[in-house]
Amino acid sequence: MNFVKASIRFQKSSRALTVKVPSFVLRGSLFVRIVVVVGFILFLVQVLSTSVYDGVLNHAFSSRQKLNKELSQIQNTVDYISSTSMDFFKAEKMLHAKLGLPLPDEASRKLSTGGHIEPNVQLLRKSSPVFERTAKMHEDVWRIFGQIQNNEESFNSLTKYIDQSRSVLRYIPSISPTNGRYASAFGPRIHPVTGEIGKMHQGIDISNDRWTPIYAPADGVVEISQLSSSFGNFVVLNHGNGLKTRYGHMQMSAVTPGEFVHRYQILGYMGNTGRSVGPHLHYEVWKNGVPVNPLPYILPNDYEVD
Structure with missing residues (x-):
């Protein structure tokens, strides 16, 4: 080597x-x-x-x-909106109950997106937790969107119904036509002038000082405003739907036949005209041509139907 x-x-x-x-x-x-x-x-x-x-x-x-944090924030927002939409549904049910309307179908609010999902999309959703989570949130958002649309349509219907009801309620007597003491009730009584026993008193008497204002208890049209031998200065309001109110013994009338009046508008002033023994208002309510007790048409504590 x-x-x-x-x-x-x-x-x-x-x-x-x-x-x-x-x-x-x-x-x-x-x-x-x-x-x-x-x-x-x-x-x-x-x-x-x-x-x-x-x-x-x-x-x-x-x-x-960072993505998980953002997704959690979005999920919290989605959950809040979902909870709020359910609160809207509860309020909607309450309004239906108060108005005497049929309760809305709760099952109609539990919407789902549904539909066919392609196999490759299913595979991707199962293999990727993030994609699965975002896809689930997307479905929740569309479900909530459908619920909100249903709530909006329902509230729009309720608004129309309430507006229509309000237009009717404006013509229903619901307040006392004047201030004072209830001197005589509705029903048979001894007539204070003639002394007739069992004479039907077709209204109520409210006593107070002369010139105490008398107000319209609801919207209506002045049908009669004239001097009567028995009722003195006498006014009749036609409220529609078979309802009329009558006012007697006024010191002076402040309206004319054919005039449209609103609730709380002054019709005249309390007096002692006609067959009367003192200043008071004789107030009647007629329903479909029949005199009825006016007290059910006077809400307590100055409330009104509106």
């Missing part, structure tokens, strides 16, 4: 080390250098790819956390 001498000198020293190296090692040194360089390059690639992978992984994890 052939050997090659190699001398190794130490820096800043006169000493030298002589080494005998087999000749085949020198011949293979080029291959060794190539292997070392390739190994070093592979090492650098490994280090760089690990760093890049860790960076990408950390970025993806951070983005995932």
